[in-house]
Amino acid sequence: MATIKKTVTLYRPTGPRELELIRAGNFRSFPPRGREQPFFYPVLHEDYAVQIARDWNANHPSGSGIGFVTRFQVRGDFIGRYQVRTVGSYRHKEYWIPAEDIQEFNRNLVGEIEIIAEFRKDN
DSSP, X not given: OOOXXXXXXXXXXXXXXXXXXXXXXXXXXXXXXXXXXXXXXXXXOHHHHHHHIIIIITTSTTSOSEEEEEEEEEEHHHHTTXXXXXXXXXXXXXXXXXXXXXXXXXHTEEEEEEEEEEEEOOO
């Protein structure tokens, strides 16, 4: 029988709009998904979150020019219900949390969401 960790550390690359909503929730919740966002994608590896925040959020032509990496803890028994998906190399692992589960996801956060990195558009 597999042992479930008490908490699991996950990461979320984000832009300034989502970060403002996280801040408005006192760093204790992620905002609801919009209609165009059927899933919430927390990632398992910090370097993958850095890659997205730096290369997509901060430097993509349609982006905001700034990207952040957040780190947070979620209860292991909750996140264990979801499948880990590999979307590139072995380091590109993420969960696909359906938008309708975001409130339950937030109830299973342990502690605050931390900002651990910030990236600005290369000039």
